[in-house]
Amino acid sequence: MAYIKDERPQTMMLDGSWAVGAYRYKALPLLKEFASALKDKKILGSFCSGCGKVVVPPRNICGRCHQRMDEKIVVSELGAITCFVVSPPVQKGKYKLFGMDPVETGILKEGEELIPVFVRFDGSDANVNCLLLNADPKKVFIGMRVKAVWAKELKGALSDLEGVEPLEK
């Protein structure tokens, strides 16, 4: 009656490549604008004439009042943490993402504790999800003042904004 009765250790595997660059359908010109502004250490947001809110990264339409958000605003590189998470120390072989081990591929370091945070840059109303760098995980708190950490070489790419770090050490 049924057709999948055999227990297999895993689904059949096929070798191949995944063209992640093919995900273009949502790639907005806005994101490009945001990325290129990072080259000049500028963080762009969009202003809503309906509710007066500034959203970072910019978007076309306000989520709440459905007004077009045509005006771009540069927000401060200083901000405050609105939420944070501390990961357990990263371990090799613990998990895989997109089929790769982050430690093996050198993306993350063994024993590193990651602190993803929400940051509200001054002059904006949105939470930006990024990494808190150069900080003691035990001393992080909501409301902590932070500033942007810029890449050594600025390329006009999202990687230019490496994350944020505490303002006072």
Added chain:
Amino acid sequence: MRQVAIIGCGQTKHSSRRRDVSVAELVAEAVYNALADAGMTMKEVDGIVCGNMQGFGGVAQPDLWLGDWVGANNKQVIRIATGGTTGGSVGQGALYAVASGRFDVALAVAWEKHSDSKEAGATTGLMHVGAGNLFLALNYGLSLKNLIATTAVGAAAGVAVYQARCYMHRSGCTIEHLDMVSAKARRNAAKNPYAHLQWPNCQPEDIAKTEIVAYPFRYGHICPASDGASCIVVAEEKIARKKCKQPAWLKGLASYSDEENQLQSEGYGGVGVIDPSEQMGARMSAKKAYSMAGIVDPKKEIDLAEIYQPFPSQELIFSERLGLFDEGTAWRYMEKGETDIQGRIPISVSGGVNATNAIGSSALQRILESALQIMGKAGEHQAPKKIKNAIAHGWGGVTNYITVTVLGDSPRR
């Protein structure tokens, strides 16, 4: 709008691997159980509303080919998929279809079979849903470290952990309270023969022994990925009165969406303007559903709640957003045992999503379990108090889409 009631409930045993059945057989099991419970045959059913979460389970669009397994030959079939809320939308779809007069009897069928994909909910699940949203950022030079650490942090658990942190900051609730909620879910599930993670007499200390996944979540806090299906039989007033001694009447329903508050997919890591624990969609849905049900003070008039709580913090957050407690106070009442099965307002007495999560089916199960409590058919996990009004909640979309269904022991006035 016509009076509508739920007159039959059926579900399958939930476990991590139902390898004894295919998707179609699994779903058929729930349909048979529901029809048997209602004392009806497929001939009396006019139409079927069905769905599972899009992209899950490793089988593409099962609704397109499993129709005949659920008795849909020569019947109208509607598929609805709204992410985690799918079951809630499917249930409401059937309720709307009967209320409108289009169908006299409708089935709402929802399911998920995670074990058909190798990495449950990953390769074919949330990763499938999220990939398009996340990978576009790679075109603009997002570093892999940032992609892993922020945008892709742990799928739904990653989303909920921020929400939990915001809630705890706002309310003063601690990780020990989350242990209590999860222990309660496991204990309740032990009384529910269909539930997945059953742990009789589970205590908060048992949960506290489990490893931290991302503070404040421990391994013991997190819902399983289940295989399972559920089905309800929805009928109009005359048939309901004839076929069922105590139907669960529809009193109010609503589903509101809010601004996407996490993984704002147009940006790369922008997470919206609002606090993810704010949940305006839940507040609005509850308000609308209560006004339709004629409920003025939910704190007094709601006797039981089935909340979509894959993570323990969400039981606390949503019980407040649905107006059952004042903001920031749910954990105090939970601590006192008021939300226990014997308590003043039992919450998630079935064990809820924290104990059983066949995603597409989970929100329909909330409606189903509320109906069982009103019909007095819940068995060992029947709440001892008289249930006049119960509320069933669903959470999903991109964390911003809510369904709320209020059921009662008498028709809406």
